[in-house]
Amino acid sequence: MEESSKKKLTMHIDVDDLIPATDEEKAYIVKMRPSTTFFKDGVKRLIKNKVAFVSFIVIVLITLAAIFLPMVWPYSYDSMLGNVPGQPMDSSFNNLKPFQYSNSEKALIDAGESVFPHVFGTDSAGRDYFIRIVYGTRISLAVGFFASLIVLVIGLTVGAISGYCGGKVDLFIMRVVDIIYSLPDMLMVILLASVLKLVLGTAIEGTILEAIGSNIISLFIVFGILYWVSMARLIRGQMLSLREQEYVLAAKAAGAKGGWIISRHLLPNCMSVIFISVALQIPSAIFTESYLSFIGLGVNAPMPSLGSLASDALNGISSYPYRMVIPAIVISLIVLSLNLFGDGLRDAFDPKLNT
Amino acid sequence: MNSKTVAYIIKRIILAVVTVWVVITVTFFVMHAVPGGPFLGEKAISEAAQKALEAKYGLDKPLFIQYVTYLKDIVTRFDFGPSLKQRGRTVTDVIFDGMKTSAFIGLIAAVIALISGIILGAVAALRRNTLMDRIVMVLTTAFVSMPSFIMGSLLLILFTVKFHIFPANGAASGGLILPIITLSLSPMAYITRLTRSSMLDVLGQDYIRTAKAKGVPYLKIIFGHALKNSLLPVITYFGPMLAYIVTGSLVVEQIFAVPGIGRAFITSITGRDYPMIMGTTIILATLIVIMNLVSDIMYKIVDPRITLE
Numbered sequence: 001m002e003e004s005s006k007k008k009l010t011m012h013i014d015v016d017d018l019i020p021a022t023d024e025e026k027a028y029i030v031k032m033r034p035s036t037t038f039f040k041d042g043v044k045r046l047i048k049n050k051v052a053f054v055s056f057i058v059i060v061l062i063t064l065a066a067i068f069l070p071m072v073w074p075y076s077y078d079s080m081l082g083n084v085p086g087q088p089m090d091s092s093f094n095n096l097k098p099f100q101y102s103n104s105e106k107a108l109i110d111a112g113e114s115v116f117p118h119v120f121g122t123d124s125a126g127r128d129y130f131i132r133i134v135y136g137t138r139i140s141l142a143v144g145f146f147a148s149l150i151v152l153v154i155g156l157t158v159g160a161i162s163g164y165c166g167g168k169v170d171l172f173i174m175r176v177v178d179i180i181y182s183l184p185d186m187l188m189v190i191l192l193a194s195v196l197k198l199v200l201g202t203a204i205e206g207t208i209l210e211a212i213g214s215n216i217i218s219l220f221i222v223f224g225i226l227y228w229v230s231m232a233r234l235i236r237g238q239m240l241s242l243r244e245q246e247y248v249l250a251a252k253a254a255g256a257k258g259g260w261i262i263s264r265h266l267l268p269n270c271m272s273v274i275f276i277s278v279a280l281q282i283p284s285a286i287f288t289e290s291y292l293s294f295i296g297l298g299v300n301a302p303m304p305s306l307g308s309l310a311s312d313a314l315n316g317i318s319s320y321p322y323r324m325v326i327p328a329i330v331i332s333l334i335v336l337s338l339n340l341f342g343d344g345l346r347d348a349f350d351p352k353l354n355t
Numbered sequence: 356m357n358s359k360t361v362a363y364i365i366k367r368i369i370l371a372v373v374t375v376w377v378v379i380t381v382t383f384f385v386m387h388a389v390p391g392g393p394f395l396g397e398k399a400i401s402e403a404a405q406k407a408l409e410a411k412y413g414l415d416k417p418l419f420i421q422y423v424t425y426l427k428d429i430v431t432r433f434d435f436g437p438s439l440k441q442r443g444r445t446v447t448d449v450i451f452d453g454m455k456t457s458a459f460i461g462l463i464a465a466v467i468a469l470i471s472g473i474i475l476g477a478v479a480a481l482r483r484n485t486l487m488d489r490i491v492m493v494l495t496t497a498f499v500s501m502p503s504f505i506m507g508s509l510l511l512i513l514f515t516v517k518f519h520i521f522p523a524n525g526a527a528s529g530g531l532i533l534p535i536i537t538l539s540l541s542p543m544a545y546i547t548r549l550t551r552s553s554m555l556d557v558l559g560q561d562y563i564r565t566a567k568a569k570g571v572p573y574l575k576i577i578f579g580h581a582l583k584n585s586l587l588p589v590i591t592y593f594g595p596m597l598a599y600i601v602t603g604s605l606v607v608e609q610i611f612a613v614p615g616i617g618r619a620f621i622t623s624i625t626g627r628d629y630p631m632i633m634g635t636t637i638i639l640a641t642l643i644v645i646m647n648l649v650s651d652i653m654y655k656i657v658d659p660r661i662t663l664e
Contacts, residue, residue: 178370179370179373179374179377182370182371182374182644182647183374183377183378183640184378184598184601184602184639184640184643184644186598186601186602187601187602187636187639187640187643188378188381188636188640190605190620190624190636191381191382191385191386191632191636192385194624194632195385195386195388195389198389199388199389283500287502290502290504291502291504291602291606294502294504294606295605295606295609295621295624296621296624296625297624307504310504310505310508311504313508314508314610317508317511317512317516318516321512321516321517324508324509324512325509325512328505328508328509331502331505332497332500332501332502332505335500335501335502336496336497336500336501339496339499339500340496
């Protein structure tokens with residue numbers, strides 16, 4: 001080797017160069033990495049995206065807190081602490097500032113017993129405000145999640161039918177979608193919610209649904225009626241474009257049947273788009289719920305939601321501004337982090353952006 | 356304008372008209388589905404008085420006849436019937452009364468949002484990846500995802516409860532400043548982001564490089580070439596912006612006690628003033644539909660390359 005490189009012009013061929021490579025040398029050149037899937041790839045990209053990752057952690061923490069804190073907290077969201085049956089009303093429980101104690105609790109503390117603090121104080125009816133915030137968060141998250149699920153199911157079904165059938169069915173569905181899409185959604189939501197609340201109130205009396213409350217159910221119905229359209233549009237568009245892909249043609253040529261093509265080729269390729277839009281639907285549902293609760297069309301009292309807590313706080317805003325600030329921060333945090341996470345999800349999983 | 360554009364405009368107008376009709380129809384039938392009718396819950400009245408009231412408001416006729424009359428009154432006379440709670444006034448009166456204040460707030464908020472959003476967005480794009488750009492982006496992200504009622508309440512706490520700068524009552528002098536700021540922040544943030552991203556897009560175009568190579572002065576490139584073209588997407592936001600301002604004003608007027616149409620709407624919902632609810636919904640919805648129509652058509656005419664669905 002060395003000799004031949006010194007004499008550059010010589011025609012002499014070094015036989016050593018032509019020896020077949022050993023396995024070791026092959027391994028050196030061909031760097032085999034473990035094969036990766038689209039999903040793993042996306043998750044890797046998602047974790048690298050710091051903003052999305054932090055948002056994800058915030059969402060998980062808030063969700064876990066909303067689920068588990070009410071189980072261990074010594075106060076419940078609807079018990080008026082000063083109102084114990086068989087005893088005179090103790091109004092010193094009402095309107096406590098954070099970490100203040102009522103007269104009877106002070107007496108207990110003086111007697112050496114430990115009393116669980118009211119972290120955010122109590123509201124005007126003597127209910128522990130911290131647990132109401134936690135419970136309100138739970139309601140808001142649950143409403144957002146289930147509303148998005150409803151939107152997903154309806155949108156997926158209609159969109160898939162429209163995209164797959166084509167022709168007159170598609171044309172008809174798309175005209176309906178066009179009209180619903182151009183309706184001013186918030187006004188229609190307010191209108192429907194204000195009426196459904198009254199209609200449902202009598203209709204569901206005595207059934208299991210009553211426990212959920214007529215307002216939340218009317219909220220779900222409103223979402224089901226109005227917000228499926230963008231999802232349906234999305235799914236239809238996906239279906240239409242994916243149907244024309246070469247690999248679908250190849251699968252058909254190889255003898256695959258329609259069901260196989262839908263389940264193995266079309267749906268998995270729609271999945272990322274569907275997940276992304278559901279992830280972005282949740283904050284908008286939470287937003288709508290808190291808006292409706294704020295104007296008095298949301299959850300039934302005494303159930304709290306972040307919007308109704310903020311609305312209640314408006315009355316005593318000059319004396320207890322923190323009662324407004326806390327739910328405001330929680331809503332903003334939830335909506336913001338869900339939005340940022342959804343954006344990150346889109347960057348990580350939208351195959352069209354990766355090319 | 357070629358024939359394709361004209362066809363598009365006609366199609367869009369038809370869709371808008373159908374949408375308004377759907378709004379009226381849905382509103383009418385939904386409101387009439389309420390159990391008990393509008394006079395339930397009032398103090399007990401005799402059967403004769405009930406009959407007389409129903410006859411006065413035409414409620415004794417079949418539903419479909421009522422619908423046709425309602426539709427005809429709106430189209431021919433712009434008449435939404437009498438308000439049930441505000442005696443002696445028609446819905447149209449109440450709405451136009453409130454509309455003066457609301458339109459004033461909304462227009463000023465929209466103008467502020469447009470001007471400051473475009474300036475901020477353009478500056479952020481030109482100073483990309485500087486500290487200023489980052490600050491603008493963080494703030495706008497927060498503003499975009501903050502509901503209007505949160506924004507309004509926080510401003511109320513900050514400027515009236517803590518610092519006593521502005522009055523809390525919207526009817527007082529200077530009382531409209533906070534509602535206007537509240538309504539303009541979110542659209543401003545959105546326009547900023549829109550302008551920034553489209554400005555960045557335009558700055559990377561070949562014709563900008565050509566202009567630079569030709570020695571066109573920097574400011575002329577920015578204002579004559581880049582900004583002009585990057586403002587096109589902002590046009591599409593006019594419709595959604597109006598929708599945001601309208602729905603936002605419902606709660607903002609409530610928070611700041613502004614005597615506008617939004618507060619009248621909320622009051623009519625809690626007071627079950629059915630003709631008011633219907634009239635306000637229809638008028639506001641029509642406004643939003645018209646604004647969407649105008650911004651779509653403008654966009655299409657200004658930029659014929661765009662193919663809108």
